[in-house]
Amino acid sequence: MEFWRVPLDADTIQVSRGIVHILEDRCKGCGYCIEYCPKQALEFSTNFNQKGYHPPVVIKPEECVNCHYCEIICPEFAIFSVESLQTTEVEQART
Amino acid sequence: MQEISVTSKKQPRHPLDDLIRTDRIPHIWCPGCGIGTVFSSCLAALKESGIDLKKTVMVSGIGCSGRAAGYVKLDSFHTTHGRAIPFATGLKLANPELNIVVFSGDGDLFAIGGNHFIHAARRNMDMTVICVNNLNYGMTGGQVAATTPYMAKSTTTPAGNPETPFNLPLMAYASGATYVARWTMLHTRDLTDSITEALCKKGFSFIEVLSPCPVNYGRRNKQKPLDMLKLYQEKAIIKNHADPSKLDIDFEKGIILGKFIDLDRPTFIEHYDKIYRPSRLQENVSGLNS
Ligand SMILES: Cc1ncc(C[n+]2csc(CCOP(=O)(O)OP(=O)(O)O)c2C)c(N)n1
Ligand code: SF4
Ligand code: SF4
Ligand code: SF4
Ligand SMILES: [Mg+2]
Numbered sequence: 001m002e003f004w005r006v007p008l009d010a011d012t013i014q015v016s017r018g019i020v021h022i023l024e025d026r027c028k029g030c031g032y033c034i035e036y037c038p039k040q041a042l043e044f045s046t047n048f049n050q051k052g053y054h055p056p057v058v059i060k061p062e063e064c065v066n067c068h069y070c071e072i073i074c075p076e077f078a079i080f081s082v083e084s085l086q087t088t089e090v091e092q093a094r095t
Numbered sequence: 096m097q098e099i100s101v102t103s104k105k106q107p108r109h110p111l112d113d114l115i116r117t118d119r120i121p122h123i124w125c126p127g128c129g130i131g132t133v134f135s136s137c138l139a140a141l142k143e144s145g146i147d148l149k150k151t152v153m154v155s156g157i158g159c160s161g162r163a164a165g166y167v168k169l170d171s172f173h174t175t176h177g178r179a180i181p182f183a184t185g186l187k188l189a190n191p192e193l194n195i196v197v198f199s200g201d202g203d204l205f206a207i208g209g210n211h212f213i214h215a216a217r218r219n220m221d222m223t224v225i226c227v228n229n230l231n232y233g234m235t236g237g238q239v240a241a242t243t244p245y246m247a248k249s250t251t252t253p254a255g256n257p258e259t260p261f262n263l264p265l266m267a268y269a270s271g272a273t274y275v276a277r278w279t280m281l282h283t284r285d286l287t288d289s290i291t292e293a294l295c296k297k298g299f300s301f302i303e304v305l306s307p308c309p310v311n312y313g314r315r316n317k318q319k320p321l322d323m324l325k326l327y328q329e330k331a332i333i334k335n336h337a338d339p340s341k342l343d344i345d346f347e348k349g350i351i352l353g354k355f356i357d358l359d360r361p362t363f364i365e366h367y368d369k370i371y372r373p374s375r376l377q378e379n380v381s382g383l384n385s
Contacts, residue, residue, distance in 0.1 A: 021107040028126035030320055036281075053126070072139065072283040075131025077109045077120060 017084035018066025020058045026078035029053035033070035033079050039063040042070065114138045114148075116168050123162060127313075127320030129280035129306030133227050134163050136283050136304075137198060140290035141169075151194040154183040156208060159234045159308070160200035160227035177208030180215045183222050191364050194294065195222035201242040202232045205261055209241065216270035216299045218363040223293045223300045226263065229308035237311030244344060248315040265339040267301040268356050274300035275356035277342065279327040280307070282352060289354060298362050305350070 007013060020041070027049055034042045034056050041064045045057035056079065058064070064081060071080040109115075115138070124130045141148060148169055155164035157176035164171040174182040183195045197204075204212055204226050215222070231249050232238040239249040239256050242263065246255035267275045274293050278286040286304060293300035307313055307323035318326070330346055335353040342351050368375050 023106060023109060026121050028121065030127040032127075032132075032321075032324065035321060035324070051121070069283075071110070072135065072287070073132055073281070075124060075128060075135070076122075077111060077115060077131075077135060080107075080109050 016066040017086055018064040018081035019084045020064055020079065020081050022055055023078045024049045024055040026076045027053055027055035028076055030075065032073045036073055037070055038067060039065055111135060111138045114141065114168050116166055119166055122166055124159060125310045127307060127309040130160050130227050132280040132283060133304045133306055134166065136287045137225055137290055140287045140294060143287065143291045144294040146194050146294055150192055151196065152186060153196045153198055154179045156199040156203035158200035158203045161203055163198040177203055177211065179203065180208060180211040184215055184220050187221060197222055197224040199226065201226055201228040202240045205263065206241045213270040216267055216272040219271055219273060219298045219360055221297050221362045221364060225290065226303050227306045228263065228303050229306050229312055231308060231312040233308040233311050237315060244346065260344065262343045263303045264342045264355050268339040271299065272301045272356065273298035273358050273360060276354040277303040277352050279305040279331065279352065281324050281327045
């Protein structure tokens with residue numbers, strides 16, 4: 001993760017990591033999840049789903065912070081995130 | 096968050112799948128329609144609130160928003176146009192133990208059903224009313240509604256709406272609602288918190304949710320789905336406890352969101368039991384004490 005200024009307590013803070021699941025055939029391609037993901041982790045897939053829409057695809061899996069916003073903005077119950085067991089310490093981001 | 100097993104099945108289970116009739120998904124709502132997001136937020140709030148879902152009922156009227164009752168995996172009723180609130184009133188009076196959620200559209204609740212709304216609020220009927228305000232009659236092709244902004248285009252006002260729309264929170268407050276809030280579907284977390292709070296509160300609670308209807312409203316007003324969301328983002332002014340008379344929706348000036356009213360007064364059933372069913376009141380009191 002990039003910081004404009006590394007927090008002073010950076011070594012004690014843990015950043016959540018998420019794994020995104022996409023139920024492609026429920027998606028209607030509105031793009032809300034893509035537009036509002038704070039980490040720009042998603043993009044439209046070039047593939048079509050069963051109904052002919054382009055579902056999202058995770059382009060930067062390492063960026064997902066498990067904020068669930070894609071999950072709660074999606075009108076179709078087509079995407080959600082779960083906590084990844086591997087949490088990255090801010091310490092690592094400094095390097 | 097609940098546990099999700101992704102390894103055992105090919106298709107992962109969405110965290111809200113246990114509250115949805117998944118055999119009916121994908122739902123009928125158009126791509127970019129905000130109703131699905133409001134519905135999802137309502138389901139998240141139902142979970143979050145901790146209320147007994149076996150004793151919770153969703154009632155909808157007619158319209159795109161009214162289809163919600165058909166997707167929730169709870170006892171639910173899809174009633175006639177404008178009659179969700181009187182139907183819900185009947186349910187509550189027949190079985191006061193039920194938690195009642197009315198989920199419906201602006202046309203259903205405030206045009207054909209407007210009178211029912213004001214009287215349920217006046218009586219302080221114990222229910223939570225969620226209104227998806229997409230500024231028009233979506234289902235029937237985009238006719239002008241009681242909520243369509245002044246000068247906005249619709250199929251029945253092709254040169255612009257000459258009418259003044261309702262200020263819904265003001266109407267709810269003036270009629271007697273004890274909880275009144277307004278959010279947009281983009282403010283999903285605040286919306287879920289608000290619905291949760293309303294579900295846990297006794298009395299008549301009302302939440303207005305602005306939501307895009309890209310197909311019938313957006314298209315005629317040169318707004319693509321994302322334009323509408325950006326407008327919500329740019330024009331939102333969060334102002335809790337704002338004066339209800341200042342809450343007219345004006346996209347030029349800005350749209351005031353927040354929790355405006357949160358007060359307590361006796362519900363209809365409390366008054367009714369005191370006067371006509373004192374024995375039940377006794378039972379309830381002893382029930383509470385036991
Ligand atoms: C008695 C009666 N009158 C008219 C209709 C036609 N009708 C169906 S839905 C609707 C308006 C729905 O508008 P709204 O409640 O805002 O729902 P939306 O589709 O916008 O979500 C109307 C007028 C009807 N079904 N029944
Ligand atoms: S959980 Fe948050 S960070 Fe991860 S993909 Fe969804 S919106 Fe982006
Ligand atoms: S928000 Fe949902 S329906 Fe819209 S593009 Fe993303 S996954 Fe598809
Ligand atoms: S017509 Fe409008 S309100 Fe109805 S489903 Fe389509 S976008 Fe949503
Ligand atoms: Mg409507």
